[in-house]
Amino acid sequence: MKTYSKKLTSIILILLMISLQVTIIYAAQSNTNSYLTLKLGSRGSEVSRLQYTLNNKGFSPGPIDGIYGPRTRWAVINFQKACKITVDGIAGKQTQAYLYSTADSLVTSRGNSSYSTDLYWLSRIIHAEAEAEPYEGKLAVGNVVLNRVSSKEFPNTVKGVIFEYFQGIPQFSPVAEGTIYNTPSQASVQAAKDALRGAKPVGSCTYFFNPDKSAGKWIVQNKTYVKRIGNHVFYK
CATH class of the missing domain: 1.10.101.10 (PGBD-like superfamily/PGBD)
Structure with missing residues (x-):
């Protein structure tokens, strides 16, 4: 009886391994086709x-x-x-x-519900903030949002960071304007994916703004300038 159980367990493990390999191959082919x-x-x-x-x-x-x-x-x-x-x-x-x-x-x-939720909101804030920006600029916005998620000074989820208010004012203007709900472009979705994978074009920055639209006085006076990408300047 013990021998039979061992054989059955071995067969099940082999079938699971074959199934996993087929899944990986299929996923790789799907990615390649895109x-x-x-x-x-x-x-x-x-x-x-x-x-x-x-x-x-x-x-x-x-x-x-x-x-x-x-x-x-x-x-x-x-x-x-x-x-x-x-x-x-x-x-x-x-x-x-x-x-x-x-x-x-x-x-x-990382294909779970948490990742899907992060991707959903991150791609939307990237699109709302950086639709007309170069790809690196889109990545940089995602980089900043994820840096905030990792910081103790901000909420610990992507959605929480995006919808954070300070003294009754949204931290991200697309929340106030309603553009956060616009459908993101493929480039914005891809930038969100790459940011979630670890792309960090602006390193540890947690702030950015468009100097043509805002003076960003508090940021300029209290944070360290890192670089400019497109229309946005980034600070840490």
Whole structure:
């Protein structure tokens, strides 16, 4: 009887492992199918994401400007050589699968209701605050929100941070204006995902504002300037 139980347990474990492998393969194929082929002359948020990720991995593509120029092409070539995959200077499905593989696996492992809620609200605040900003600027807004979540000075959830009030005034203007409820663009959703994966273009910053729309006196007087991205300045 004990021998039979051991055999049955072994069979169940083998079946579970096979099932898990099939799931992982299917997920990888689904992610790969979502990649757009990017090459010399391509433009847009997907190119910005490519440039940002290449830069984070030590393959400098030049400015993160959403333009697939010669420097970005050489960064892709160097990445392809390092990974020992087809070297053609084109960021196709294989190249992007290698480039984003670690990040995509993190999303799969965190696929729970808490992550979904964070993604829902983070993508909306990014879109409301930085719809017209470059991809790095979108990431930076997500970076700031998540830094606040991690700080003891702010609420400990993404939604809590976004809807925080101080002396009856929302900390984020899109809450007061109602634009927080607008449907985010694909670029904003992607920026939210990358921010949740750990992208930190503005490091430990917890404040930002548009100096063309606000003086930001309290921030300027009490916080340390870090950098400017697009129309926003970021402070820690």
